[in-house]
Amino acid sequence: MYAFQDEFPQVSGLRYLNHAAVAPWPRRAALAVSAFADQNMQLGARDYPAWLVVEQRLRERLRRLLNAPDTADIALLKNTSEALSFVAFGLDWQPGDQVVISDQEFPSNRVVWQALAPFGVEVIQVNLSGTDPEAALLAACGPRTRLLSISAVQYASGLRLDLPRLGQGCRRRGVLLCVDAIQQLGALPFDVQACECAFAMADGHKWLLGPEGLAVFYCRSDLRAQLKLHEYGWHMLEHSGDYERPDWQPAHSARRFECGSPNMLGTMALEASLSLLEEVSMQAVGKALSERMHWLQEGLLALPGVQLLSPAEPARQAGILTFRLAGWEQQSLFARLKAEQVICAPRGGGIRLSPHFYTEARVIDETLALLHQLIAS
Missing domain, CATH: 3.90.1150.10 (Aspartate Aminotransferase, domain 1)
Structure with a gap:
């Protein structure tokens, strides 16, 4: 396997066992950021088109990492919480609708659904301590359930769920599956098509070995236009480079969720980090x-x-x-x-x-x- 020591030259005596929080960067990510900083200092944005090539490579790497059908399904957002908020406040809720979550969720995957209370949405929290947590989650999905939102791996206990089983169960019940993949993506293989999820999201700063401030949001193609937008700007337009165009519409791709200027610094680091994961497989x-x-x-x-x-x-x-x-x-x-x-x-x-x-x-x-x-x- 790949020689890791050169990529992770950590301080002597350091025992780093905290990748579920914030991970160290590999050497190549640090070098990519250093080179980007030098380029900005010396040349400014003269070579911006080359930066966009790196951004496109990042989207391609993320598509492969998630096994998404197309890069059009991939948005680059600030964090997992933002992606969850796009889903929570994008769906057309009706009074009495229900969202099912677990009783072990990180606050990001709990408060965003509880914040829908003014719209009459009820949040059902399912205890996962039994021998069959998937059955418990699916049993809680009744006729009023619109969405099941679950972490692929619970942040405190480390419990990993059978996502394909949940996806199949949700499909049979007509329930959307939303997966907070932050504690699995980059640690173990993850496949949005195999688990039949509608949405998936994850920050880059844990198992993906990247920086804080950049996350991936997968939105199934048939659901993109169904999510109401609450953020608007130049970057999320279909014709984002035509600044004089008087008429406009949101991008048909998941770029519609990226309202403004991209995080190019984070892009350089995360693209480099993902290149390591791909080399190793x-x-x-x-x-x-x-x-x-x-x-x-x-x-x-x-x-x-x-x-x-x-x-x-x-x-x-x-x-x-x-x-x-x-x-x-x-x-x-x-x-x-x-x-x-x-x-x-x-x-x-x-x-x-x-x-x-x-x-x-x-x-x-x-x-x-x-x-x-x-x-x-």
Whole structure:
């Protein structure tokens, strides 16, 4: 497999296990941004057409990453929350309509639906703690359900859902499926066609190894024109380069959701990061990540006093393992790990560890050894 060390020259002693929050950039992303900054300093926007070529490459990489039918289905937005808001406030809701979500969602995939209360929309939160969370979610989809919005992987527990099963169930019920893919895209293969989703979105700063401030929004082609627009500007027009044109209409493609000037700086970084994932291949990325998750899980379970809060079954895992340690309060353990250069996050009542495909053996071994010391002390 690809030699990762040159791409991730992290500080000696750093144990980075926080890709579910904000990931380090690979070297090539940093170099792309540096080159872009130098070009701006020396030449300004003289070569703007070349920048647009990079932006088009990014759209193509994202299309392949999601297995979207066309780049016209791909919009480049600021973040996942913006994409969810385009869906929530774009659909034509009627009083009594229902949205089904889970009880484990990150606030972005909860408050946006609860904000529809003034329109008479009811939000149904489904408990996922049972043995068949997909069945529970689909059982909650009744005759008034318009949409099921779910995270592919839950941010705190790391629970991965069977998206094709949910997609098939939603199709049979006439329900739209919206997938917050931020904790899966870039970690494991993801396929919008296989899961039959209407919408999918994800920021670039987690498993995609890119910067904050740039996200992908997939909107199924037959639904684009059905989403009412609330943001307008020069970039979202069908004839966006014809500045003197008196008549206008929104772009037929998903660019209709990109109202103004693009984030070219973020584009340079994310396009470079995705080139790495493509070189490795998402199949190889997923396999390497699964190996590291197994290694980390086995090590945690071998430690006395450790309670795993994440699913133990490989089919239910992506890149998140959350655990408790007996005798340690969550924030105290987090502070101690941070002091020892273990970069992680307090989530879901425990400590969340999230390696990536390139994570070195020493990072996992040293983290497990440190936990062993804390237990023994």
